[in-house]
Amino acid sequence: MTPDTTPSTYLQSLNRGLHAAMAADEAVHFAGEDVLDPYGGAFKVSAGLSTRFPDRVHTTPISEGAITGLASGMALRGLKPVVEIMFGDFLTLTFDQILNHAVKFGAMYGTEVPVPMVIRTPMGGRRGYGPTHSQSIEKHFCGIPGLKVISPSHVHAAGDLLGAAIASETQPVLFIEYKSLYPLPLFTGSELLNVAPAPTGSYATRIVRNFETGEPDAVLIGYGGVAPLMLEVAERLAEEEINVSVVLPAVISPLDIAPIAQEVACARRALVVEEGVAGFDWGAEVAARLHETLFGKLDRPVRRLASKPQIIPTSKDGEAGTLISADDIEAAVYEELA
Amino acid sequence: MIHVMRMPGVNANEDSAMLVRWLVDEGAAVKKGQLVCEIETTKSAVEIEAEADGFLVPIAAAGASQQVGAPIAVIKANLADAHDHLLGADGSPAKEAEKRWTKKAFIVARRLGIDIEALAKAKPGATLTEADVLAAQSGSPAEAPAAAPVKPAAVCPVQRQTAAPRAYLGVGQHFERVLLIGGASGAGAIAVEAILRTSHQKPAGIIDTNPKTHGQIVHGVPVLGDRTAIPELWAEGRFDGAIILFTDDIDDRAELFNSLVSEGIRMTNVIDPSVSIRTDVKMGVGNAIMSNGFLAHSAEIGNNNFFASHNVIEHHSKVGDHNAFGPGCTACGRVTIGSYIRFGMHVGIEPYLTIGDRCIIASGTTLTRSVPANTIVKARSTNEFRQR
Amino acid sequence: MQKALTPRGSLRAMYETMALIRAVETSLLDLFGKGKLRGTVHTGIGQEAIAAGVVAALDLDRDVICSNHRGHGHYLAYCGDAKGLIAEIMGRPDGVCKGVGGSQHLHKKNFYSNGILGGMAPVSVGMAMGEKTKRSGAIVVQFAGDGALAEGAFYEAFNMAALWKLPYMLVVEDNGYAQSTPKALEQSGTLADRAKPFGIRVMEVDGNDAEAVHEAAETLSDHIRSGAGPGVLYCSTYRLAPHSKGDDIRDKTEIADAWTREPIVRARAKLPLEFCDAVDQAVATHVRDIIEALA
Numbered sequence A: 001m002t003p004d005t006t007p008s009t010y011l012q013s014l015n016r017g018l019h020a021a022m023a024a025d026e027a028v029h030f031a032g033e034d035v036l037d038p039y040g041g042a043f044k045v046s047a048g049l050s051t052r053f054p055d056r057v058h059t060t061p062i063s064e065g066a067i068t069g070l071a072s073g074m075a076l077r078g079l080k081p082v083v084e085i086m087f088g089d090f091l092t093l094t095f096d097q098i099l100n101h102a103v104k105f106g107a108m109y110g111t112e113v114p115v116p117m118v119i120r121t122p123m124g125g126r127r128g129y130g131p132t133h134s135q136s137i138e139k140h141f142c143g144i145p146g147l148k149v150i151s152p153s154h155v156h157a158a159g160d161l162l163g164a165a166i167a168s169e170t171q172p173v174l175f176i177e178y179k180s181l182y183p184l185p186l187f188t189g190s191e192l193l194n195v196a197p198a199p200t201g202s203y204a205t206r207i208v209r210n211f212e213t214g215e216p217d218a219v220l221i222g223y224g225g226v227a228p229l230m231l232e233v234a235e236r237l238a239e240e241e242i243n244v245s246v247v248l249p250a251v252i253s254p255l256d257i258a259p260i261a262q263e264v265a266c267a268r269r270a271l272v273v274e275e276g277v278a279g280f281d282w283g284a285e286v287a288a289r290l291h292e293t294l295f296g297k298l299d300r301p302v303r304r305l306a307s308k309p310q311i312i313p314t315s316k317d318g319e320a321g322t323l324i325s326a327d328d329i330e331a332a333v334y335e336e337l338a
Numbered sequence B: 001m002i003h004v005m006r007m008p009g010v011n012a013n014e015d016s017a018m019l020v021r022w023l024v025d026e027g028a029a030v031k032k033g034q035l036v037c038e039i040e041t042t043k044s045a046v047e048i049e050a051e052a053d054g055f056l057v058p059i060a061a062a063g064a065s066q067q068v069g070a071p072i073a074v075i076k077a078n079l080a081d082a083h084d085h086l087l088g089a090d091g092s093p094a095k096e097a098e099k100r101w102t103k104k105a106f107i108v109a110r111r112l113g114i115d116i117e118a119l120a121k122a123k124p125g126a127t128l129t130e131a132d133v134l135a136a137q138s139g140s141p142a143e144a145p146a147a148a149p150v151k152p153a154a155v156c157p158v159q160r161q162t163a164a165p166r167a168y169l170g171v172g173q174h175f176e177r178v179l180l181i182g183g184a185s186g187a188g189a190i191a192v193e194a195i196l197r198t199s200h201q202k203p204a205g206i207i208d209t210n211p212k213t214h215g216q217i218v219h220g221v222p223v224l225g226d227r228t229a230i231p232e233l234w235a236e237g238r239f240d241g242a243i244i245l246f247t248d249d250i251d252d253r254a255e256l257f258n259s260l261v262s263e264g265i266r267m268t269n270v271i272d273p274s275v276s277i278r279t280d281v282k283m284g285v286g287n288a289i290m291s292n293g294f295l296a297h298s299a300e301i302g303n304n305n306f307f308a309s310h311n312v313i314e315h316h317s318k319v320g321d322h323n324a325f326g327p328g329c330t331a332c333g334r335v336t337i338g339s340y341i342r343f344g345m346h347v348g349i350e351p352y353l354t355i356g357d358r359c360i361i362a363s364g365t366t367l368t369r370s371v372p373a374n375t376i377v378k379a380r381s382t383n384e385f386r387q388r
Numbered sequence C: 001m002q003k004a005l006t007p008r009g010s011l012r013a014m015y016e017t018m019a020l021i022r023a024v025e026t027s028l029l030d031l032f033g034k035g036k037l038r039g040t041v042h043t044g045i046g047q048e049a050i051a052a053g054v055v056a057a058l059d060l061d062r063d064v065i066c067s068n069h070r071g072h073g074h075y076l077a078y079c080g081d082a083k084g085l086i087a088e089i090m091g092r093p094d095g096v097c098k099g100v101g102g103s104q105h106l107h108k109k110n111f112y113s114n115g116i117l118g119g120m121a122p123v124s125v126g127m128a129m130g131e132k133t134k135r136s137g138a139i140v141v142q143f144a145g146d147g148a149l150a151e152g153a154f155y156e157a158f159n160m161a162a163l164w165k166l167p168y169m170l171v172v173e174d175n176g177y178a179q180s181t182p183k184a185l186e187q188s189g190t191l192a193d194r195a196k197p198f199g200i201r202v203m204e205v206d207g208n209d210a211e212a213v214h215e216a217a218e219t220l221s222d223h224i225r226s227g228a229g230p231g232v233l234y235c236s237t238y239r240l241a242p243h244s245k246g247d248d249i250r251d252k253t254e255i256a257d258a259w260t261r262e263p264i265v266r267a268r269a270k271l272p273l274e275f276c277d278a279v280d281q282a283v284a285t286h287v288r289d290i291i292e293a294l295a
């Protein structure tokens, strides 16, 4: 598939990626709750698909576990299903199908059995949906052997990435989209920030820097919905002469630490940011891997930043006080540099 | 509304005071007039009152001395606007207030122990930058902006430089990024450690012939490719100086050094901080001197030499180019060492002797007469083993 | 072993299948007793007629089978590969899944099993969706026990299979127990009726009568293959051996009584004795040779 270079929002990019993937391969089927036009999915990511591919778009009963199983079955029999789970919070219902079924078929029969399926779901808060519709629970799916967890930021060509996952992966992919990114234009750089060159359409980790020459004073590592916060902080820090690199992996599990470690090896100070709640978090894995790779080479221990370990209130202030913010990140950078 | 509390001047002839302890918790609601902390000068201890109603967030830690006038806490009407106090210089609503310095300037000043308040007073109206602070440190006015990339001049292999240690600052651009050629080896490991122990250098990357290492992290440093990658890395400004660390093939080492120099790539020295360098020592470039070396008065080192640990080059001795020294070699006073020589370990050289080019000297040898060029000096005896 | 020249659905052919399953599983229990096997096995001793009867009604070139923890019989009926199965359970690299899957996780051609109860229902329905999309004409048959029907996944799967008229057949092997628990202690209502409200056709049959099972499976598979939607074949049977090995707390007289009504006894009554003895002889030799070769 040729990379889509039309300027667009994260949501439009994903929608175009789905259209392109379905147009490119008859084996691609799309299933989920409320995905038919004119509704087009709760967040409109699937808009237009059912009109264009009526035989391959299936609106399903409200059975998250079963539609995930459905996808494995279709994948085992030669199709390439894409399943939409309406809210990431509902992934809890798919856990058995992912852990004890989808990722097992590929590996437990002695020879590799292809199970090309993508489960995509909107994650995260900042929309006032309250305790059960605002969470970031992907950490519970990280570290499952055989499952690739992908969560692109708006610095990635999200649609191309989704298209690549659908077209080329032969084992299950959990594709996490941050709701808060949907309306944002894909980020290609700003007056103060530059995106380091990376191959397009790939899962490559993106690096955004707030300096042209020299070295970072600190590295911010994160994925998905915290990307805009980290970029905002990078802009603020540029005005304070503080060089930061924002490192954004798209494949969050299994984690390729090399591109992250390369940047951190220069700065020797790193902060990992995520929207999920603190404790047993993704940042813990990143920190551990960085310490393994760069033992004795860091100026400070890797700092983890996450949302408060509590439920996410619906009210604006309550939610804002719970989720990680740009101010939290900025303050932590100063503390790490102090 | 945010109110900033500053360290009061309690004592006319002291410009700082110790903040002994906070009497309220972070974020505590305070009333104007309520006692919030205790400060101490050499002459007195005083309790300080809250200057407004609100929530108090301390900036200054207990147990530390603060300049008079430095912000010590903010009192906020609303706790939600947290964190903007942190290093927030004056703590007042950041955007409205006149910015007196960048945060980087503040951080660098603190690292260097420079009183930024005083500096700001001396430059009223200006926003202090990192460059201003650095200029204050070296006593000269800021010239080129700190972030300007180092543009090294091409180095001529015969040119000798004085190895005077330069005061680098360890932040931003103020260190040299070193490319380690052959750095995936054991010599690379000790060189990386030497670099990390200095405050003026950082490893920029490793060059290694083994393609398996490319893209990997070795010794905590990314391996960037093989030697063909060097010109491009240089052109991209990815490093400030290079060092060659392999010693297995001296001719290869020399040829690479000469070709890099002729391409205008700057070679640098990597000297472990434990190396002791005395007065009037002269040194070229491309030398790696590992831990506990000693270069005595008026020693002269050429280019592209590798000294393993515990090498001693005594006073007025001269070392040529492209030599490799094993651990623990000692050249006594006024020795002249040529070029392209391999020394094993624990080679001793008596005073006034000359070692010609392209010799190989076996481990454990003590040289008592000069060695002509192209000579192999064997050890006098190898170990003999017998059953006890 | 030599496949008989008899048609697959004939009682003689089904007897051969049942005898092979019985011989293999009896040997497995024996190997277990001798400490030659690790982990666990669940045998279907007493339930062979269901495997033999259902599989004989399928089109083995295209139909798909999803099996469960008690799946040796289904596997043997599907492909007769006793050596691959025994080697697999022994954890050997020449096992059908190289010793990775073991007893409960078998895969060969269109046969897949998984030890998680109920989870394969939506997977089977997805496979049926795949086959329908490809217009392969294949049907997907899932085997499950009475106890598993308490898993919610079935009802999500029934709903989708019926809604989309998918070629899905669930074969319930009601042996009256789930591990140690009798059906009465864990299932409400009439189990056979569970799928009916979804508009799914249910056929009930004596699961110890191979011919009856086969006939019903043919009728139901024709119905499903015609595009009329999913079906449930509800078979009553009894497990003669322990749930896995040596963990039986059931009433001894109940078990003894069941031995008089088990499928092999029932088939033997209708077949010439010499035929049956010859088959028994042949499978015994076949299985013994395999085990000796693997020892």
Ligand SMILES: Cc1ncc(C[n+]2csc(CCOP(=O)(O)OP(=O)(O)O)c2C)c(N)n1
Pocket (backbone or CB within 6 Å): C069, C070, C115, C116, C117, C118, C144, C145, C146, C147, C148, C149, C173, C175, C177, C178, C179, C239, C243
């Ligand atoms: C999800 C799940 N829960 C529990 C078990 C443990 N388990 C294995 S077999 C079994 C009993 C199953 O009973 P039934 O479905 O009637 O099948 P049967 O063993 O009688 O053939 C249980 C509880 C399991 N494998 N999977």
Ligand SMILES: [Mg+2]
Pocket (backbone or CB within 6 Å): C145, C146, C147, C173, C174, C175, C176, C177, C178, C179
């Ligand atoms: Mg049962």
